[in-house]
Amino acid sequence: MSRRKKTSPAEDVVDLIALLPWYVGVILALAGYLLLHRIAIAPLPSALGPGALGNAMVGTMGRGLATAGQYIVPIFCLAGAAISAWRRHARRSLMDNVARSDGPDILDDMSWREFEILVGEGFRLQGYQVAENFEAGPDDGIDLTLRKNGEKYLVQCKQWRAFKVGVPVVRELYGVMAAEGAAGGFVVTSGRFTPEAEAFASGRNLRLLDGPQLHRLLKQARGSSSAKPAADIRATEQASNAAPQAAKTAAPSCPRCAQPMVRRTARKGVNAGQEFWGCSSYPRCRGTA
Structure with a gap:
């Protein structure tokens, strides 16, 4: 743009x-x-000395x-x-609007500026540092500049509803990537790509995201960002609940010889079928618990 x-x-x-x-x-x-x-x-200064007039002015x-x-x-x-x-x-x-929507048609109702903002936010949620291009004049096909793990990535956004993005757009971005030493690039559209564009990007450090793919990516990114605090809380609760259970089932020491005990099952007698702790040194030691 x-x-x-x-x-x-x-x-x-x-x-x-x-x-x-x-x-x-x-x-x-x-x-x-x-x-x-x-x-x-x-x-x-209240008083002016010789040659101080210029400094005063x-x-x-x-x-x-x-x-x-x-x-x-x-x-x-x-x-x-x-x-x-x-x-x-x-x-x-x-x-939020994209996360609540059921289909990619919501992307068609956006302006090109809203589309770029949305794409940038999607990359932010994936851990990229995003710089939007606000420079005057032609942008050489670059709408967003991403950085992650010390690498630079370039993004071209095409909010096209009726036309498919062709190979010239993809080829142009690839040339700018080579000129700027970018590690990769993305062409993002609310519509579709031509087979020629997909063939050109295949095998290169270029990723093409059409409307349905972008919609799924944004919903996943939003869902992952919202679910992470809840997942952390659940993990903490599970760890807290597991600690007493682990302590409860930990093998005790034999009360006779202090050796570790093992869980056994009684085979006969009035306690047949029930589990108990028996000394690991059995039959040398017959301690039970």
């Missing part, structure tokens, strides 16, 4: 901060205000910039934090 052009450096700053977690933007806003406010209220200009910047910088940072928080909410909402 091509990106809209930035209209000002301020927008670049906001977009850069929006790539960070929202709380980082809030911290930057607070730190920027405190630093610039300290400069803004710093007193100017620089100090006055710096104080003026700090006076304005103590409000402008936090506004930019908070705007970026708000965008970051909104994107996080949008990702979770999209994932």
Whole structure:
């Protein structure tokens, strides 16, 4: 997808901060205000010595910039934090909608931007670090850049409803992967791939995900993420319950010779068929429990 052009450096700053977690933007806003406010209220020198006029003018200009910047910088940072928080909410909402849906048709009703956000969240839940492409102009077929275990992976998203993704798209991504030294790549679409595209990707470090495959992957990723805390709790409870049971069934020591005892079954007498603990040194020792 091509990106809209930035209209000002301020927008670049906001977009850069929006790539960070929202709380980082809030911290930057607070730190920027405190630093610039300290400069803004710093007193100017009352007396000017020889050659100090230039320094005084620089100090006055710096104080003026700090006076304005103590409000402008936090506004930019908070705007970026708000965008970051909104994107996080949008990702979770999209994932919840997909998890509740019964079929991949839900992908067809999304905009291309929502589709990219959804795909990025799916990779995040699989343990990838995801960087979305917000640069102006052509993106060379790269919508998401992934990192995992020190390796880089490139992702191209195609939110196409009526057309199949052909081999030119796959071949283009493969060329960009080679140029950037990526370990692998993904082409993700809400539709389907042509047989030629699938044949080109076969045997290469490329994975093609069509609509049904993506839908299943997202549901599994969401389900695994939600089920992990519950699974951890169940595992802890099972371990806690198993400990007393193990202690209960642990072999005791013989009360006569202190040797380990083994479980035996009585063959005759009034206790025939019942289990009991017998000394492992039997018949030398006839201790029972």
